[in-house]
Amino acid sequence: xxxxxxxxxxxxxxxxxxxxxxxxxxxxxxxxxxxxxxxxxxxxxxxxxxxxxxxxxxxxxxxxxxxxxxxxxxxxxxxxxxxxxxxxxxxxxxxxxxxxxxxxxxxxxxxxxxxxxxxxxxxxxxxxxxxxxxxxxxxxxxxxxxxxxxxxxxxxxxxxxxxxxxxxxxxxxxxxxxxxxxxxxxxxxxxxxxxxxxxxxxxxxxxxxxxxxxxxxxxxxxxxxxxxxxxxxxxxxxxxxxxxxxxxxxxxxxxxxxxxxxxxxxxxxxxxxxxxxxxxxxxxxxxxxxxxxxxxxxxxxxxxxxxxxxxxxxxxxxxxxxxxxxxxxxxxxxxxxxxxxxxxxxxxxxxxxxxxxxxxxxxxxxxxxxxxxxxxxxxxxxxxxxxxxxxxxxxxxxxxxxxxxxxxxxxxxxxxxxxxxxxxxxxxxxxxxxxxxxxxxxxxxxxxxxxxxxxxxxxxxxxxxxxxxxxxxxxxxxxxxxxxxxxxxxxxxxxxxxxxxxxxxxxxxxxxxxxxxxxxxxxxxxxxxxxxxxxxxxxxxxxxxxxxxxxxxxxxxxxxxxxxxxxxxxxxxxxxxxxxxxx
Amino acid sequence: xxxxxxxxxxxxxxxxxxxxxxxxxxxxxxxxxxxxxxxxxxxxxxxxxxxxxxxxxxxxxxxxxxxxxxxxxxxxxxxxxxxxxxxxxxxxxxxxxxxxxxxxxxxxxxxxxxxxxxxxxxxxxxxxxxxxxxxx
Numbered sequence: 176x177x178x179x180x181x182x183x184x185x186x187x188x189x190x191x192x193x194x195x196x197x198x199x200x201x202x203x204x205x206x207x208x209x210x211x212x213x214x215x216x217x218x219x220x221x222x223x224x225x226x227x228x229x230x231x232x233x234x235x236x237x238x239x240x241x242x243x244x245x246x247x248x249x250x251x252x253x254x255x256x257x258x259x260x261x262x263x264x265x266x267x268x269x270x271x272x273x274x275x276x277x278x279x280x281x282x283x284x285x286x287x288x289x290x291x292x293x294x295x296x297x298x299x300x301x302x303x304x305x306x307x308x309x310x311x312x313x314x315x316x317x318x319x320x321x322x323x324x325x326x327x328x329x330x331x332x333x334x335x336x337x338x339x340x341x342x343x344x345x346x347x348x349x350x351x352x353x354x355x356x357x358x359x360x361x362x363x364x365x366x367x368x369x370x371x372x373x374x375x376x377x378x379x380x381x382x383x384x385x386x387x388x389x390x391x392x393x394x395x396x397x398x399x400x401x402x403x404x405x406x407x408x409x410x411x412x413x414x415x416x417x418x419x420x421x422x423x424x425x426x427x428x429x430x431x432x433x434x435x436x437x438x439x440x441x442x443x444x445x446x447x448x449x450x451x452x453x454x455x456x457x458x459x460x461x462x463x464x465x466x467x468x469x470x471x472x473x474x475x476x477x478x479x480x481x482x483x484x485x486x487x488x489x490x491x492x493x494x495x496x497x498x499x500x501x502x503x504x505x506x507x508x509x510x511x512x513x514x515x516x517x518x519x520x521x522x523x524x525x526x527x528x529x530x531x532x533x534x535x536x537x538x539x540x541x542x543x544x545x546x547x548x549x550x551x552x553x554x555x556x557x558x559x560x561x562x563x564x565x566x567x568x569x570x571x572x573x574x575x576x577x578x579x580x581x582x583x584x585x586x587x588x589x590x591x592x593x594x595x596x597x598x599x600x601x602x603x604x605x606x607x608x609x610x611x612x613x614x615x616x617x618x619x620x621x622x623x624x625x626x627x628x629x630x631x632x633x634x635x636x637x638x639x640x641x642x643x644x645x646x647x648x649x650x651x652x653x654x655x656x657x658x659x660x661x662x663x664x665x666x667x668x669x670x671x672x673x674x675x676x677x678x679x680x681x682x683x684x685x686x687x688x689x690x691x692x693x694x695x696x697x698x699x700x701x702x703x704x705x706x707x708x709x710x711x712x713x714x715x716x717x718x719x720x721x722x723x724x725x726x727x728x729x730x731x732x733x734x735x736x737x738x739x740x741x742x743x744x745x746x747x748x749x750x751x752x753x754x755x756x757x758x
Numbered sequence: 759x760x761x762x763x764x765x766x767x768x769x770x771x772x773x774x775x776x777x778x779x780x781x782x783x784x785x786x787x788x789x790x791x792x793x794x795x796x797x798x799x800x801x802x803x804x805x806x807x808x809x810x811x812x813x814x815x816x817x818x819x820x821x822x823x824x825x826x827x828x829x830x831x832x833x834x835x836x837x838x839x840x841x842x843x844x845x846x847x848x849x850x851x852x853x854x855x856x857x858x859x860x861x862x863x864x865x866x867x868x869x870x871x872x873x874x875x876x877x878x879x880x881x882x883x884x885x886x887x888x889x890x891x892x893x894x
Contacts, residue, residue: 242788354803382787460773463774465773467883
C-alpha cells in the first residue's frame with residue numbers, strides 16, 4: 176500500500192491449493208492493519224460455522240507505513256476465536272511486518288484446510304504449500320530450527336510456527352513468531368492447527384523508492400530521537416514491563432493465587448529487578464525498533480549428578496510473571512522462567528495457561544476435581560507440578576485436560592467452580608485487578624484484551640471514581656486504538672505516536688490526511704468490528720462476570736456488580752450511537 | 759579518514775535501524791536490502807548477531823583489484839568508492855570480497871558499496887557500530 180491507493184491481498188485456499196492476488200482499491204478507506212483485516216474478516220467469515228471449521232479465514236495484515244518508521248513493527252491477525260467464539264484479534268512483533276512488506280503484501284487471507292500437515296512459504300510472488308508431515312508433532316522451538324535450515328532467506332525472513340498444543344487445537348494455543356514474539360491470545364494457534372498448517376515462512380525482496388526523501392527522513396529522525404533520547408520509552412527498555420510487578424502489587428491489584436488475593440507476599444522475589452539481576456542476559460528488538468523491550472532471561476538447572484546442567488533462555492514480561500508466577504503462587508524467578516519455557520515449547524498462551532491452572536488448583540483444593548482428574552496434586556507454589564500440568568494440558572492427556580484446553584469458562588461450566596474461573600466472555604484475564612475500568616473494559620473491549628481500551632490505566636489514573644467519565648475514557652481509547660492498530664504501531668509507543676506524529680508520519684509518505692479524517696477512519700473501523708461481533712451474536716450485556724471479581728478488593732475497593740452493569744449498559748449505548756452515525 | 763567498525767556486536771538488539779537508515783540515506787529506498795551493511799543472526803535469534811560490513815581494506819583491496827574498469831577507487835583511509843559511470847555491472851567485486859560485504863543491486867545493475875559515511879552508527883542505539891580512525 177505504501178505510496179499506492181490499493182491494498183494488495185494474498186488469498187491462499189489450502190483445500191484446493193489455489194492462490195490469488197488481488198489489488199483492492201475499495202479498501203483505502205480502512206488505512207491498513209486492523210481496518211483492512213476487519214473488513215476482510217467480515218467478508219470471508221462464516222458466522223454460522225464453528226470457529227475451527229475449514230471455511231473460516233485467518234487473516235494477517237500490516238499497515239500503510241509498516242517497517243519504515245521506528246516502532247511501526249506489528250502485524251495484526253484476525254480470526255474467529257475458538258476460545259471465545261467471538262472476534263479474535265491478536266498482535267505480534269518480530270520481523271513479520273517488515274517481511275510481509277518486502278514480500279509485497281498488505282494482507283494475507285488463509286482459508287480451507289490442507290489435506291495433510293503442511294507449511295506455507297511466501298517468498299514474494301512465489302507461494303508454496305509444502306509437506307510438514309515429518310515436523311508435525313515437534314515442539315515450537317525445534318520446528319523453528321528445522322525450518323531455518325530448510326528454507327532460504329536467512330536474516331530477512333520471518334518464521335511463524337505452532338507447537339503440539341496448536342496441532343491438538345487447545346483453544347488458547349499460540350503462534351510463535353521469530354522465536355521471541357507471539358500471536359498469543361485468543362487461539363490463533365488452534366486455528367492454524369485446524370488448517371493443518373505447522374508453519375508459515377515469509378520472505379521477499381521488494382524495494383520501494385522513497386518519494387519525498389527529505390520530508391520522510393526528517394520525520395523518521397524526529398521520531399527516532401523522541402524514542403531514544405526522551406524517557407517516553409525508558410520503562411520498556413530498562414526493566415521492561417516486568418517493572419509492573421512491584422507497581423501493581425503495591426497498588427493491591429496483582430491477582431494472586433487465582434485472585435483469592437490482590438497482593439502477593441512473595442512479590443519482592445520476582446520483581447523486574449530480581450529478574451534483571453538474576454537472569455537477564457540480553458535485550459532484543461523487533462525489526463525497526465531501537466527500544467529493545469524483549470528481555471531474555473537465562474537460567475540453568477541440574478539434570479544429573481556431578482556437573483550436568485542444561486541451560487534455557489526465554490523472553491519474560493509482566494503478564495507472564497503474573498500468570499505463571501503470582502497467580503500460581505510461584506515466587507522464584509527461575510521457576511517462573513521454567514514454566515515460561517514449557518508454554519513456549521508446547522505453544523500456548525501464557526496468560527490463559529496460568530489462569531486455567533490457577534482455576535484447577537482452587538478446584539482441586541475445594542474438592543471439585545480430584546487427583547483422578549488432574550493426575551497431579553496441584554498446589555499453589557509448586558512449579559514442578561505445574562510444569563507437568565502444562566505438558567498434560569498441551570497434549571490433552573485425559574478428559575480433564577481436554578476440557579481445560581477448551582478454556583477456563585468451559586472447565587468451570589463442566590466441573591463447577593465457574594464463580595472463580597477468571598475469565599471475561601471466555602477469555603482468561605490479564606494481570607490487573609484495578610477496578611471497574613479494567614473489568615468493564617475487558618467486557619466491552621472488541622477483543623476482550625487489556626490491549627483494547629487499557630481499562631487498568633483508567634483505574635490507575637483516576638483518584639475519585641466517576642463511572643460516566645470512566646466509560647467515556649474507555650470508549651475514546653478503544654476508538655483511538657483503531658487508528659494506532661490500523662497502522663499497526665506497537666502500543667508501547669502510544670505516547671510517541673500521538674495524533675500529531677501519526678499525521679506527520681503519514682503526510683511525509685504521501686498520505687495527506689487531516690485529524691478529522693483519521694477520526695472518521697477510526698469510527699469506520701470500530702463500526703466494522705462492532706458489526707462483526709454482532710453477527711457472531713455477542714452482546715456485552717449478556718456477559719456473566721464471575722463472582723470472584725466482586726469478592727477480592729481492587730484498588731478502588733470491593734466492586735459492586737450493579738455499578739459494573741450500569742457502566743456496561745452506558746458503553747453499549749455509546750456503541751449504538753456510533754453505529755447510528757453516518758459513514 | 760574514519761572508517762566504520764562493528765566493535766560491540768554483543769550489544770546488538772537486532773533492530774536493523776542501521777540497515778534502514780543506510781538504505782534511506784544512501785539509496786533513497788525503503789528496502790533494507792539496499793543497505794551496504796547487513797545484520798545477520800548466527801544460528802537463529804537465540805545466537806549472536808553479526809554485522810557484515812566493509813572491512814575497509816587499506817593496501818591490498820581485493821574488490822578494487824578485480825574491477826576491470828577501475829570503477830572501484832581506493833578510498834583514503836580504507837575501503838573503496840564507486841564511480842557509477844565506469845561500472846559495467848560485471849559483479850566481479852561481489853565475488854572478490856571475502857566477507858561478502860558487497861551486494862549487487864539487480865535493479866540498478868550496480869554494486870552496493872559501503873562508503874563509511876557512518877549514518878548506520880549514528881542510528882545504532884547501543885553503539886555497536888562506530889566510526890573510528892583505527893584500521894585493524
